[in-house]
Amino acid sequence: MTSILQCPVCRQPLVRTASGYQCAAMHTFDAARQGYVNLLLAHKKHSKEPGDDPAMIQSRRRFLDLGYYNPLSDTINATIGTALSGLVSGSSLSLLDAGCGEGFYLQCLKAALAQGSQAHLPIDYHGVDVSKFAVRQATQRDRSMAWFVASINDLPFLDSSLDLLLSVFAPVNIPEFARILKPTGRLVFVSPGPKHLNGLREIIYPVTREHEESTITAKAKELFAPATVARSNYQLELQSRQEVMDLLAMTPYYWNIDQPTKAKVAALDHLGLDVDVEVRVFTKK
Numbered sequence: 001m002t003s004i005l006q007c008p009v010c011r012q013p014l015v016r017t018a019s020g021y022q023c024a025a026m027h028t029f030d031a032a033r034q035g036y037v038n039l040l041l042a043h044k045k046h047s048k049e050p051g052d053d054p055a056m057i058q059s060r061r062r063f064l065d066l067g068y069y070n071p072l073s074d075t076i077n078a079t080i081g082t083a084l085s086g087l088v089s090g091s092s093l094s095l096l097d098a099g100c101g102e103g104f105y106l107q108c109l110k111a112a113l114a115q116g117s118q119a120h121l122p123i124d125y126h127g128v129d130v131s132k133f134a135v136r137q138a139t140q141r142d143r144s145m146a147w148f149v150a151s152i153n154d155l156p157f158l159d160s161s162l163d164l165l166l167s168v169f170a171p172v173n174i175p176e177f178a179r180i181l182k183p184t185g186r187l188v189f190v191s192p193g194p195k196h197l198n199g200l201r202e203i204i205y206p207v208t209r210e211h212e213e214s215t216i217t218a219k220a221k222e223l224f225a226p227a228t229v230a231r232s233n234y235q236l237e238l239q240s241r242q243e244v245m246d247l248l249a250m251t252p253y254y255w256n257i258d259q260p261t262k263a264k265v266a267a268l269d270h271l272g273l274d275v276d277v278e279v280r281v282f283t284k285k
């Protein structure tokens with residue numbers, strides 16, 4: 001099988017070895033005990049432990065496993081199913097979740113595609129996150145997928161090698177995404193809609209502000225054309241302090257709010273709120 005991975009040092013293809021990956025120039029990257037491979041070069045790290053920390057990852061894992069975001073994941077999966085059905089592929093499809101966190105969305109996607117019209121197609125699943133804690137947790141979800149510690153700013157894939165790139169609430173690098181997608185490739189970008197987390201936001205900001213509209217379409221316009229937008233909009237009732245705090249820890253508010261506001265949220269043992277998320281598909285120009 002030809003490799004689609006790229007050596008982060010010399011940019012040549014990386015091939016699988018018994019212990020991990022290697023390129024023709026003999027740069028080697030061993031798999032960690034847990035099964036993932038670290039392709040983030042030490043001098044490209046901007047901090048000692050970049051990305052989400054273990055507490056944030058644990059919160060995300062606990063919260064997502066409660067199923068509150070399953071309807072959102074269903075919308076993402078249906079969108080991807082439709083996007084893939086438009087791709088006439090030779091033999092197999094290669095998918096990447098860039099900024100995959102602890103792997104929830106990729107695991108759900110794999111389960112959904114195994115039931116759909118793509119069930120007969122071999123699909124290679126890849127997940128990348130800059131946080132090694134996140135990738136460790138993701139590996140636990142499904143060891144048959146390829147999980148890497150790497151940055152969206154230097155993705156370890158060859159040019160024009162992927163059929164679809166998924167980005168869920170994660171940072172983007174449009175030129176890098178365009179580089180690794182095939183000409184027929186699709187970018188699926190998932191971001192908060194106007195009412196997302198209303199209910200929590202009213203507590204945090206006494207005067208609730210509308211979410212700013214996503215700027216992705218404008219940012220991507222040189223390299224990507226918008227194709228479709230789907231919206232996942234429903235209400236949740238959180239049932240405990242743990243659930244409320246876990247959700248808070250998944251949001252940027254966790255870092256931005258002051259201590260008294262955090263204490264106010266921490267005292268809530270029940271919370272009703274909106275989920276409002278947009279799932280955009282882009283084609284390459």
Ligand SMILES: C[S@@+](CC[C@H](N)C(=O)[O-])C[C@H]1O[C@@H](n2cnc3c(N)ncnc32)[C@H](O)[C@@H]1O
Pocket residue numbers: 050051052060098099100101102103104128129130131134150151152153167168169170171250
């Ligand atoms: C808000 S979380 C979303 C995670 C996951 N997609 C989800 O929705 O559950 C953002 C993720 O982006 C990761 N991240 C931040 N900067 C990154 C970068 N430069 N490259 C790759 N991942 C990055 C963080 O470690 C974190 O896991």
Ligand SMILES: [Zn+2]
Pocket residue numbers: 007008009010011012023024025026027
């Ligand atoms: Zn190399």
